[in-house]
Amino acid sequence: MSKQIVYTDQAPAPIGPYSQAVSVPAGAGMLFVSGQVAIELAPQGDIRAETQKVMENIGAILTAAGMDYSNIVKSSIFVKDMNNFAAINEVYGQFFTSDPPARETVEVARLPKDVNVEISVIAVI
Template structure:
């Protein structure tokens, strides 16, 4: 088998039908991206920040902002015809790791018995000057 035919096979096997998800129940995209993409039975949710579905920043303490971020993610998951228990991976981005404990307090209200795989990292900056962002991967119902 030639390298050319291997390459063509990989491209053919990797291609899939994708569906773009734009939710009316989450903040408008802050840049050029979809709220989520469905592909091969998975839902890839773009990073969500503490903004309302009307595109207004959330006022309040870090816990209030974290709660809104998770609500935004769950709205997109619901609009993708899935549910919280289908989330398999969460990626959390914090501007200040000193907020880790507070984030976990809010997170555990939603993810108490069911705990997906998760990463939480500190970053230098986030879009629009927010201090928390969350993205997830879920499976379809």
């Protein structure tokens, strides 16, 4: 099995030993996008702006892989405060006009760089 690392400077560079995304098989098939955060906006507390930036980062990575939001089949949302669920959902939903992907939303104690939301996705061609 071959894999291809996907990288764009239109999204934050990884802050650890991981890739922005990995395409399997290389250049076609499935794309696994690492959790994206809005480091530059946290911890200001504007969850809508943070979620918007996270989704834009995901969009940039999808574009680098020759995909778009319609290719997403699975999302995982990690949120520091479940009281922000409605606001996150409102922004997230704007990126899926029809046939939204499968998803889970999980409240966690803490996220990297003290952000308020992190989203990862799996996309397919």
